[in-house]
Amino acid sequence: RDKEYGAYLRQVERGNIVFGGAAERVAVDLDPGHAVADPMRLPAQLRAVARLLPAIAKVAVIRTWSGCEGYMRDMLPVMGRSATTPGLFHAFGFSGHGFQLGPGVGDAMAEL
Structure with missing residues (x-):
């Protein structure tokens, strides 16, 4: 992971390299x-990821995807019971850290 640009990459089982980050929000x-x-x-992202793995600068990109990240104004996530809907629980707004925090969040939500 490149902390300056926020780029990351990993190789999946079949050999493809999945990369992301390094994009303006x-x-x-x-x-x-x-x-x-x-x-x-995409070109700016590839340049940033190439700082981690220079050989990636010449790869063929076979597919792209995008996703939404939830950010709260105070940068704090929302977790807990819905104020309006019985039986509904919320866990969102992890400001781009949801995948990393997911297992712990799941444990905490299961306690509610």
């Missing part, structure tokens, strides 16, 4: 119902 239009990857941002 932008507002998302939720109307299409899903996040859309912007191909114009």
Whole structure:
């Protein structure tokens, strides 16, 4: 992981390299119902990831995807029972750290 640019990569079992990060955070239009990857941002991401693995600069990108990350204004996640819907529990707004915190969050939510 490149802390300066936020780039990361890992090789999956079949040999492909999955990389991400190193992209400017932008507002998302939720109307299409899903996040859309912007191909114009890919070259900058590849350059940042190449700082970790120089050989990746010449790879063929076979697919892209994008996702939304939830950020709260105070940068603190929301966890707990819904104030309006019985039986509904919330755990969101982890500011890009949800995957890392997921197992612990699941344990904490199971205690509620």
